[in-house]
Amino acid sequence: MLTFPHTLKESLQDFTSFAESLKKGVENLASLDEKTTGFPDDHDSCGTCRNCRRCCSDKEVVFQDGKRKLYRYTKRADKICSVPTLMVYAMVNRYTMLDLQPNRSMIRNLLDEGQDLYLIDWGYTDRMDRFMTMEDYIDGFINDCVDFIREKHRLEAINLLGVCQGGTFSTIYAALYPEKVKNFIPIVTPVDFSSKDSLLNVWATEFDADLLIDAYGNVPGDMMNSAYTMLQPFSLSVSKYINMVDIMKDADRLADFLRMEAWIFDSPDQPGETLRQFLKELYQGNKLVKGQFFLGGRNVDLKNITMPVLNIYAEFDTLVPPAATKVLLDHIGSKDAQEMTYPVGHIGMFVSGKTQKTLAPNISRWINARV
Amino acid sequence: MQDYFKQQADWLKTWQAQQESLTKQYSGLGEEWIKNLSGGKVRESEFFEGWFKSQGDLEEQFREFGRRMNEMISNVWSNKIPADVLKFVNVSFFEEFYKNWLSNIELPGGIKNPLGIDGGWQQATSFLRSFMAKENPFFSAFGSPNITDQMNRVFGMFQGAMGSEGGAFSDIFNNYQNMFSKCLESSTAQGAEKLAEGFDVWVKEISKQLTAPKLGINRELAHDISQALILSQGYVKASSKMARLVEETSRKASIRFQSKLSEAALKNKPVNKFADFCGLWASENEKVFLEVMGTQEFARLQGDFVDAGHRLKIQWNKLAEKALEPTPIALKRDLDLAIAEIHQLKRDMRTFKRELQGVEKEARFAREAQVAAEESAKNAKIAVKAAEAAAQDELKKAKAVVKAAEDAAQEELKKAKAAIKAAEAATQAEAKKAKTAEAAVAELAKQVKNDSKTKAVAPKAPAKTKSKKA
Numbered sequence: 001m002l003t004f005p006h007t008l009k010e011s012l013q014d015f016t017s018f019a020e021s022l023k024k025g026v027e028n029l030a031s032l033d034e035k036t037t038g039f040p041d042d043h044d045s046c047g048t049c050r051n052c053r054r055c056c057s058d059k060e061v062v063f064q065d066g067k068r069k070l071y072r073y074t075k076r077a078d079k080i081c082s083v084p085t086l087m088v089y090a091m092v093n094r095y096t097m098l099d100l101q102p103n104r105s106m107i108r109n110l111l112d113e114g115q116d117l118y119l120i121d122w123g124y125t126d127r128m129d130r131f132m133t134m135e136d137y138i139d140g141f142i143n144d145c146v147d148f149i150r151e152k153h154r155l156e157a158i159n160l161l162g163v164c165q166g167g168t169f170s171t172i173y174a175a176l177y178p179e180k181v182k183n184f185i186p187i188v189t190p191v192d193f194s195s196k197d198s199l200l201n202v203w204a205t206e207f208d209a210d211l212l213i214d215a216y217g218n219v220p221g222d223m224m225n226s227a228y229t230m231l232q233p234f235s236l237s238v239s240k241y242i243n244m245v246d247i248m249k250d251a252d253r254l255a256d257f258l259r260m261e262a263w264i265f266d267s268p269d270q271p272g273e274t275l276r277q278f279l280k281e282l283y284q285g286n287k288l289v290k291g292q293f294f295l296g297g298r299n300v301d302l303k304n305i306t307m308p309v310l311n312i313y314a315e316f317d318t319l320v321p322p323a324a325t326k327v328l329l330d331h332i333g334s335k336d337a338q339e340m341t342y343p344v345g346h347i348g349m350f351v352s353g354k355t356q357k358t359l360a361p362n363i364s365r366w367i368n369a370r371v
Numbered sequence: 372m373q374d375y376f377k378q379q380a381d382w383l384k385t386w387q388a389q390q391e392s393l394t395k396q397y398s399g400l401g402e403e404w405i406k407n408l409s410g411g412k413v414r415e416s417e418f419f420e421g422w423f424k425s426q427g428d429l430e431e432q433f434r435e436f437g438r439r440m441n442e443m444i445s446n447v448w449s450n451k452i453p454a455d456v457l458k459f460v461n462v463s464f465f466e467e468f469y470k471n472w473l474s475n476i477e478l479p480g481g482i483k484n485p486l487g488i489d490g491g492w493q494q495a496t497s498f499l500r501s502f503m504a505k506e507n508p509f510f511s512a513f514g515s516p517n518i519t520d521q522m523n524r525v526f527g528m529f530q531g532a533m534g535s536e537g538g539a540f541s542d543i544f545n546n547y548q549n550m551f552s553k554c555l556e557s558s559t560a561q562g563a564e565k566l567a568e569g570f571d572v573w574v575k576e577i578s579k580q581l582t583a584p585k586l587g588i589n590r591e592l593a594h595d596i597s598q599a600l601i602l603s604q605g606y607v608k609a610s611s612k613m614a615r616l617v618e619e620t621s622r623k624a625s626i627r628f629q630s631k632l633s634e635a636a637l638k639n640k641p642v643n644k645f646a647d648f649c650g651l652w653a654s655e656n657e658k659v660f661l662e663v664m665g666t667q668e669f670a671r672l673q674g675d676f677v678d679a680g681h682r683l684k685i686q687w688n689k690l691a692e693k694a695l696e697p698t699p700i701a702l703k704r705d706l707d708l709a710i711a712e713i714h715q716l717k718r719d720m721r722t723f724k725r726e727l728q729g730v731e732k733e734a735r736f737a738r739e740a741q742v743a744a745e746e747s748a749k750n751a752k753i754a755v756k757a758a759e760a761a762a763q764d765e766l767k768k769a770k771a772v773v774k775a776a777e778d779a780a781q782e783e784l785k786k787a788k789a790a791i792k793a794a795e796a797a798t799q800a801e802a803k804k805a806k807t808a809e810a811a812v813a814e815l816a817k818q819v820k821n822d823s824k825t826k827a828v829a830p831k832a833p834a835k836t837k838s839k840k841a
Binding site: 014018127128130131132136140196199202203205206207208211212214215216217230232233234235238239242243245246 | 644645646649650652653654656657660661664665666667670671673674677678680681682684685688706707710711713714717718721
């Protein structure tokens with residue numbers, strides 16, 4: 001209990017300083033412009049993202065199938081790695097997380113390290129994607145992209161880097177087409193869904209995935225976001241916005257915060273049939289590590305992954321806990337397999353200051369030693 | 372927009388000035404109270420009258436502050452970030468915090484704090500209710516727009532089709548709509564439970580209607596509707612179970628939060644900063660909630676709740692489809708079929724494309740092999756020609772060598788012949804000489820013989836001389 005009147009003045013002063021922060025924050029909000037936030041007012045954007053956010057690294061579309069695009073990034077170093085790397089991001093959020101802003105961009109850092117980068121943009125799912133299966137995405141578009149790059153560079157195999165769900169897709173791809181993958185780098189990639197360290201894994205076992213897909217068709221991105229928010233319900237929906245008042249005082253931090261918020265809520269809907277497969281076969285059946293997962297009639301045997309593998313995971317990841325990703329090395333056939341860990345969370349892997357200076361150089365060094 | 376911000380910033384300045392004056396006023400009141408304790412003249416009742424008045428002013432200030440902030444954020448962000456972000460931003464926390472903070476102030480002389488224990492966030496359920504009311508996801512995922520909108524649409528359609536004269540269906544629809552609306556308005560477990568009870572009674576009524584239908588009722592439609600009712604009932608029951616768990620957990624979390632607050636106050640470190648207060652509230656709640664949410668029991672309840680909502684939604688989709696059947700509007704299932712067909716065609720196309728690529732690849736290999744063979748034949752011809760030329764050259768060289776050798780041999784032969792001739796000539800000459808010598812010898816011998824015959828006649832000495840000559 002507070003005692004009257006000793007803490008009264010102190011508390012009111014706290015409020016006053018809080019209001020002072022808010023005042024400054026409002027002034028900062030008033031002075032926000034496209035340059036600082038990346039949200040152009042005139043909607044003259046690159047057309048990549050729903051919220052008109054400009055990405056920080058230059059790229060061009062080199063291959064396209066409907067709304068799905070393959071980008072190639074403009075080189076930023078003199079000496080370029082002879083084997084290009086294809087990056088496959090998850091479908092649950094946008095790849096822009098990898099290229100959020102100049103000082104928080106894994107892509108930019110890799111380009112600076114001399115990597116030749118390609119990236120798959122899945123686009124925004126709509127009704128036409130309702131019946132797209134994992135086979136369509138993995139055996140279809142990923143394979144088409146890999147072939148395109150191989151042909152362009154006249155190479156037998158290229159490097160493959162997968163992130164989160166994109167990492168799972170890449171793992172399946174690498175097991176089906178090992179001859180086309182020179183080096184494989186999964187980052188925060190779930191492969192074993194039995195771990196109880198993630199609430200998602202616990203919850204996923206107790207609901208009917210068929211009902212979900214039959215009810216919604218494509219599952220709304222907002223619904224997926226709600227599930228992620230519920231992993232830390234009070235931190236992500238209360239504390240974050242209280243702390244924001246402190247952030248608002250600083251125009252740069254405010255712009256960073258807004259960019260991150262825009263990314264978080266820029267969630268495409270999930271294609272129904274793909275999500276059905278992902279939930280039933282992987283989250284509920286955990287068939288990938290059991291060797292029981294089939295794609296297009298072919299058994300996905302992780303032992304077929306014989307190329308060098310660098311498995312990177314985040315120590316404090318609540319979405320893909322280390323237990324869900326670490327086991328990959330136990331199931332693959334590679335003799336040259338390493339793991340790398342960072343003391344960060346799922347998203348922190350790509351945007352935290354801790355990883356900005358080390359993640360890309362480490363990946364680059366590992367690749368360069370194997371091409 | 373810039374003017375708007377300027378206006379807001381000016382307002383904030385005024386607000387701050389008011390805060391400072393209120394702070395002074397409070398401090399003044401505090402001092403007055405202390406004076407009172409030491410035998411001053413002002414009566415307690417008068418003092419608290421002023422105190423509560425100021426308190427009311429302050430509360431009003433905070434309410435206004437929260438309202439202004441919400442308005443400002445909405446104005447600033449609505450064209451910058453998605454609406455989804457905005458719905459999370461709710462600065463009415465200020466007001467809640469203020470109430471809570473005041474309710475925590477222990478008044479002197481055992482006077483009851485008028486704000487009491489029920490104010491603000493201490494009652495976590497009230498917060499959660501506002502949490503849900505703000506359309507926060509998860510709790511409201513099945514609550515508002517999707518299901519209700521669809522229901523309203525479907526019922527509206529049915530009602531329109533039935534006409535205005537009423538009848539059993541109109542009654543059913545109206546009642547149903549009203550009950551479900553009530554259910555959705557209520558966000559507490561108690562409300563949901565009451566509604567579930569109401570449902571039980573109502574479903575029985577419906578069953579009666581269906582077993583003895585009035586003339587003109589479409590039995591199939593009636594069956595579908597009754598299915599929807601049963602599913603709705605299931606959904607309400609599941610949500611009430613879920614809400615009960617959330618309420619229980621909130622209560623636990625609230626107790627824990629309050630004990631943490633007291634603990635801090637007892638340690639003489641009262642949580643009297645807004646950010647700290649919110650931080651503690653959020654972290655303590657999160658700990659309790661996550662503990663519950665990590666259990667299989669919670670997962671099961673949540674699964675039941677979610678599944679019930681989905682079953683209901685599927686049924687409504689089905690009803691909507693049926694309602695649309697007589698119209699020329701394309702049905703969802705028709706579109707789905709078309710989309711699925713397009714996908715299958717795309718898949719087939721991909722397979723054909725790959726086969727084509729395979730064939731093209733083989734053809735390319737064959738073409739390349741042919742070109743390579745032609746090239747190699749051409750190269751072989753050139754090589755043969757070159758070899759022949761080289762052989763001719765070598766032959767020429769060999770012939771020249773042979774001729775040179777022959778010439779040399781001839782020369783040597785000639786030389787040899789000449790040498791032989793010379794030798795023969797020399798030999799002949801020598802032979803001649805020898806013959807001559809022989810003849811001379813013979814002559815000498817003859818002479819000797821003759822001399823020996825004449826020896827007796829001639830002295831011995833000249834004979835000796837001859838011998839020497841010989």
